[in-house]
Amino acid sequence: xxxxxxxxxxxxxxHGEDTYPHECCxxxxxxxxxxxxHVRETVRAGNTRxxxxxxxxxxxxxxxxxxxxxxRKLDLDIVGFYHSHPDCPAQWSKTxxxxxxxxxxxxxxxxxxxxxxxxxxxxxxxxxSEEDKTFLDEPVEIEVRENAxxxxxxxxxx
Amino acid sequence: MKINIPTPxxxxxxxxxxxxxxxxxxxxxLVQLTGAYPELRQxxxxxxxxxxxxxxxxxxxxxIRYLPHIESTPVEESDELSIIxxxxxxxxxxx
Numbered sequence: 001x002x003x004x005x006x007x008x009x010x011x012x013x014x015h016g017e018d019t020y021p022h023e024c025c026x027x028x029x030x031x032x033x034x035x036x037x038h039v040r041e042t043v044r045a046g047n048t049r050x051x052x053x054x055x056x057x058x059x060x061x062x063x064x065x066x067x068x069x070x071x072r073k074l075d076l077d078i079v080g081f082y083h084s085h086p087d088c089p090a091q092w093s094k095t096x097x098x099x100x101x102x103x104x105x106x107x108x109x110x111x112x113x114x115x116x117x118x119x120x121x122x123x124x125x126x127x128x129s130e131e132d133k134t135f136l137d138e139p140v141e142i143e144v145r146e147n148a149x150x151x152x153x154x155x156x157x158x
Numbered sequence: 159m160k161i162n163i164p165t166p167x168x169x170x171x172x173x174x175x176x177x178x179x180x181x182x183x184x185x186x187x188l189v190q191l192t193g194a195y196p197e198l199r200q201x202x203x204x205x206x207x208x209x210x211x212x213x214x215x216x217x218x219x220x221x222i223r224y225l226p227h228i229e230s231t232p233v234e235e236s237d238e239l240s241i242i243x244x245x246x247x248x249x250x251x252x253x
Contacts, residue, residue: 056248
């Protein structure tokens with residue numbers, strides 16, 4: 001199961017709306033626990049596929065190196081990635097599968113229709129090697145506690 | 159020198175996120191790494207011994223494929239190697 005706060009869930013969906021009609025992409029930082037990947041931070045990344053940004057994405061390795069350093073400073077790990085499918089199903093494509101190499105990580109896909117985030121799904125890349133990898137449908141748990149706390153704090157300020 | 163191991167490959171390094179190995183060049187360090195953790199070899203290299211196309215190895219901020227001496231590039235103790243599998247995809251080719 002993928003666990004993420006409402007604010008992180010909203011952030012990755014908002015990214016897909018911001019870049020529409022192009023695909024967005026980013027990295028999920030957190031911890032891998034026995035009950036699944038727990039996301040603590042989402043990090044926006046640039047899509048280098050400017051030649052076909054409406055249906056392809058790529059994160060530059062240099063940016064991944066920088067994000068991995070950022071994760072180490074926060075004592076977090078890269079536990080997944082997200083991207084959007086503009087006007088396409090929130091389902092992994094053959095391209096997504098062929099280009100997925102981070103076994104154990106969550107791949108989150110948001111369908112964005114006409115600029116509006118509609119459906120967000122997660123797929124866990126499973127397997128022991130590149131040759132036997134597979135995408136598994138991964139339930140997503142949205143933790144609303146953090147958001148509720150923020151709301152309470154905002155109420156307190158009012 | 160220190161080698162940063164990405165999340166999916168830590169299963170082959172006993173969970174270690176960084177590994178320290180001796181070596182005077184990038185290639186020597188990688189030989190030491192796969193010698194210490196043999197299961198990493200097939201994750202990083204093809205059966206023909208070539209670095210898999212989706213595996214990026216960076217010496218500090220430089221892709222070793224584009225260094226003039228590639229794996230023969232000399233390294234110092236303070237240098238860092240990072241292994242970064244590529245991240246790409248997109249809805250084109252949706253099943």
